[in-house]
Amino acid sequence: MRLGGRLAAAIEVLDDISRRYRPAAEALKDWGLSHRFAGSKDRAAIGNIVYDALRRKRSTAWLLDEDTPRANAFGALLLEAGFTPDSLNEALTGDNFAPEPLSEAELSALAGRRLEDAPAGVRADCPEWCEPFLERAYGEAWAEEGAALATRPPLDLRVNTLKAGRDKVRAALARAGAVDAGLALKGLRIAAIEGQGRHPNVQAEPAFQKGWFEVQDEGSQIVGQLAGAAPGMQVLDFCAGAGGKSLSMSAAMDNTGQIRAFDADRQRLAPIFDRLRRAGCRNVQAVAEEEALEPFVGKMDLVLVDAPCTGSGTWRRRPDAKWRLTEKQLEQRQSEQAEILVKASRFVKPGGRLAYITCSVFPQENADRIRGFIEKNSAFEPLDHNALWEENFPGKSGCVRVDPALGIALSPLRTGTDGFHFAALRRR
């Protein structure tokens, strides 16, 4: 397929996503199934236009003065693929499968606008209702932080030290372009996609099949490390999901001690069994019944709450979720988080640690939740988060935002990771 056909396909998929509120991955998969002539390079190129258009939905709409799948897709090529309006129209000329080239009206909208002059919310590429929350989180830098959340993400991997060292995995993935991550000591990074390329399918690599590494954002690795799991500990991963944090804690504990991996949703927990086997983790027990945790009340050295959240910190990877999110869902997540913190805290032993993580950038899900919990639960006190960061990442204090009592914030702009919040409390 030439550029025109790929662009037309991306517009069709974007239209499907917006009319039927569908996840982007599903809409792209369906398009592929009903257009089997398209090769893997075509699919990758179409996927890139779709994801770029969703990440930059508001700024592309502003630049072309219309919020339509067509404007978003054309805008994506202009903002992310290095085209000028003229070079784009030229590339579409004579292509029977291409959409109509940029019209006079579109060309004149583009000629009169520069993104630097756009309102902050447009530059932040976020839903209008989220603007005050980003501003509360980031102060004057909020538009810049929002813009960084709308860039293409890298592909991050965590070396599974139960099976291999970082040098060995880096060498095995040299062809894929893996290099050491900036902060996480067990992290490797494959740079963000350039142009119309795609990330290598690392899960097809023998090194993955052998359990040498996991796919995990560097931010997730960093907050996992901050939680402080150490050899011999008794740990409860209260929102274990598919086990990303349990697996990393198991390696940090060198397969000693015990991790109970619980999730209220057994479907979400299900993939953990294969993952544990592949990674060679022998100190993790998956627990699907909350009652089965009762014997461990007051016994845990560490309880991890990787809380259900809006996922606003992962908008680079799931830009469709950015536009589906509602204020009502944000409110729901906050009450779930408050409830889960109370439930999970019962299991912490005196002197033990309660670690709270979200992949959200909204203060309501982060600092507010910790403040609310401490106010009502005087048995818990916050750790000094400056000291905790320095202990774990010495000499790297410039890149994170730390509130000594309420936690540590990571973001694409500051740490080059997804947006995460981490807070640790100690039971007196």
Ligand SMILES: C[S@@+](CC[C@H](N)C(=O)[O-])C[C@H]1O[C@@H](n2cnc3c(N)ncnc32)[C@H](O)[C@@H]1O
């Ligand atoms: C952010 S995800 C966990 C991701 C996982 N820890 C990882 O690293 O891959 C949050 C999880 O919390 C679970 N959850 C939601 N409500 C819960 C509750 N009341 N008790 C325990 N888990 C809950 C969800 O099913 C979801 O799997």
